[in-house]
Amino acid sequence: MIVVDCAGDVEFASKLVNYVKVQGINAKHEDSIVTINEGNVEEVLKLFLKDSNLSEYSVLKVDSENFVLAKEVPIEDFGFVRCELCGYVLSSEEELTTHRRAHGIQML
Numbered sequence: 001m002i003v004v005d006c007a008g009d010v011e012f013a014s015k016l017v018n019y020v021k022v023q024g025i026n027a028k029h030e031d032s033i034v035t036i037n038e039g040n041v042e043e044v045l046k047l048f049l050k051d052s053n054l055s056e057y058s059v060l061k062v063d064s065e066n067f068v069l070a071k072e073v074p075i076e077d078f079g080f081v082r083c084e085l086c087g088y089v090l091s092s093e094e095e096l097t098t099h100r101r102a103h104g105i106q107m108l
């Protein structure tokens with residue numbers, strides 16, 4: 001039994017269930033949580049996104065039985081900042097300034 005979390009999107013979950021059923025795989029959803037009986041779910045999810053033109057969504061594998069399907073949101077939308085030198089993510093500008101100093105950059 002594979003559980004796919006559609007990140008609160010019930011309509012999306014119902015679309016996914018229909019798609020999976022057409023592939024001959026048993027599936028159902030409760031709110032935005034889809035449970036799929038069997039099969040290569042990761043492959044099916046990727047095909048679903050491709051066939052439905054949902055390229056802004058991505059398949060996130062949590063573990064062998066749990067997946068999340070969600071829109072990729074730029075981290076900046078959550079108030080995070082990213083170090084442009086190493087890609088490290090920090091939660092505030094202050095932390096970023098401190099972090100940048102670790103690269104030997106002097107803030108004048």
Ligand SMILES: [Zn+2]
Pocket residue numbers: 083084085086087088099100103
């Ligand atoms: Zn850095």
